[in-house]
Amino acid sequence: ALDLLSVTPLQACGEVVLRIHHHLLRKNSSNTQGITKVYAHAQALAQCHEWLGRNLPEAVRISVSSNAEAARLAAESGDESVAAIAGQTAAELYCLTKVADSIEDEPNNTTRFLVLGHQATTPTGRDKTSLVVSTPNKAGAVSALLKPFTESGISMTKFESRPSRSGLWDYLFFIDIEGHKDDAKVQAALAALEERASFVKVIGSYPMAVL
Template sequence: MSEELLKQHRDAIDNIDVEILNLLNQRAQHARDIGEIKGGGIIYRPEREAQVLRRVKDLNPGPLPGESVARLFREVMSECLALEKPLSIAYLGPEGTFTQLAALKHFGHAARTVACGSIDEAFRLVESRALDYVVAPVENSTEGAIGRTLDLMVSSPLKICGEVVLRIHHHLLRKEGSMDGIRRVYAHAQALAQCHEWLNKNLPANVERVSVASNAEAARLAAEETDCAAIAGQAAAERYCLLKLAENIEDEPNNTTRFLVLGNQDVGPTGQDKTSIIVAAPNRPGAVHYLLEPLAANGVSMTKFESRPSRAGLWDYVFFIDMEGHAQDAHLVQALAGLRERTAFVKVLGAYPQAVL
């Protein structure tokens, strides 16, 4: 009876698979035709991919979760692209970090991720077109290099063509399955800060908190020293075969890290976009307020505003500004024109679709 029922479901799946198979090939043929119409031009179109992913998430009837169908369509587009040539993606190694995860999340597994020794090298390989895109963390990361990413964007000719947001969970990891006898906890300073309350509540006061270069490094150390623990994510736990003493110990439950995708191309509008710019300002009272006036006047909302001391010497500060909307949208065009009247240095880093997955 239940055997008969099983067979019915399996037959149904077999029929569905044939339909999916044929549709996938029709899709690939259309993608190939599009490639031919473009005649060897750039075939990866971030704006188009973002639209496809948003659409399947919107239309998804379940039971597969929206994340699952988006992941699958990401892979489908990745395979269709690879019919022509697989994309190569540079990132700051080592492997198994959140940055590599972000790269694969954005480009799918038919893309090739290339771990580089430094973020500078990753940028250089894409600027010279040895590789196609670079993925770099820009906000709230526990993997370092954020400051360096921002500095590189000041001078690099690369354009931002996408963003990736990863929800980051921290776990307390150790070689042994008990909290007894922990003498020391390793983690990136950022992660120690993000788990501060939890550590106060759950660990004895005499346990040392040692900040190291990255959470991956912390996990590596904890794998070697049995009286130590580490704060790190799932990937590091798996990589170093550590046990989870406690999961999701971050004080703030919506802990995310944001990554940017940079390449040699401009991206068209999708209706849900961001535009990132750098502007310079002198260190003078009221300078920032004066500078931002055109944004307010044109109804542009900022999603990020961050100052950094300028390394170029000409200016005191540079500001990294993320705005909602695409640089081609009318109100942004006017706001940018207004900005250019107020400071000699305005650089549009890129306009790109907001993160979908």
């Protein structure tokens, strides 16, 4: 998804933050007795690590491509020792029984989604701007990238690096800042950033999500 954000012609025009709840699901039985394998996406397994350690310490944890796939496997395998970690919709879709609900270790577990479209948004007074930036691989380059935001008093809410596909040891930096790209101080910071970076793309500005 991050690789695609750097090249898509679409603009980020909104964000949605959803509370995520993981449930332990299996076919027919409503208890944990006899469960020897638990399927889930790797991230879900990590987010439920402590619960699994307490309640199913001997069960083998098997990573699959998604929690939906985990639910499908639990429903279609014919093996009632198999359980899955997935959400309520997957339980209903695959007719699985909920053995335990909200087994995530962090009760405030959330996932953020960007809304992409062709339209630009106007400032609301409570906005974010998402950027993707690259810089030559040299000492102090990252510090130089961040300086325009520091000097303008702009807060960053995200900073994430990912290897670039264009060359060895080149990185793209995905940055979220507070403010709209049409705000005067954000415009000034972006102008200074473009003088320092080898690549700058504004993915979009959008209203901050309300959980």
